[in-house]
Amino acid sequence: MVDTVEKIKQQLEENNIILYMKGSPEAPMCGFSAQASQAIMSCGKEFAYVDILQNPDIRAELPKYANWPTFPQLWVNGELIGGCDIVLEMHQSGELAQVIEAA
Numbered sequence: 001m002v003d004t005v006e007k008i009k010q011q012l013e014e015n016n017i018i019l020y021m022k023g024s025p026e027a028p029m030c031g032f033s034a035q036a037s038q039a040i041m042s043c044g045k046e047f048a049y050v051d052i053l054q055n056p057d058i059r060a061e062l063p064k065y066a067n068w069p070t071f072p073q074l075w076v077n078g079e080l081i082g083g084c085d086i087v088l089e090m091h092q093s094g095e096l097a098q099v100i101e102a103a
Helices: 002-014 031-041 056-066 083-092 095-102
Strands: 015-020 048-051 074-075 077-084
Touching: 002 048, 002 056, 015 031, 031 095, 056 077, 077 083, 083 095
Parallel strands: 015 048
Antiparallel strands: 015 074, 074 077
16 A cells, blocks of 8 residues: 555656556547547647556555546646646646646
8 A cells, every 4th residue: 555655656756747547648448538648648748657457556546645536637747737627628728738848
């Protein structure tokens, strides 16, 4: 349990932009993960991702750690930005590109 939280913290430290999602950006396993990863990819910067389907420990612990119940979760500079709806709203307003660019 502690190891999983440490792993999450380490991932957040090592990656300025990280998306916790179902599947991968190339092969998302849910519509929300697909939309969120598309929005981030359109900003033109590389980002890390963790497939929570392959990492059930993270899938179980991250919602508690983040205090956010659903996936995908976009984190930038160690801070939770939000899930699919927030990512898409930010993308439409142009805010997502600014946050990604600044990361």
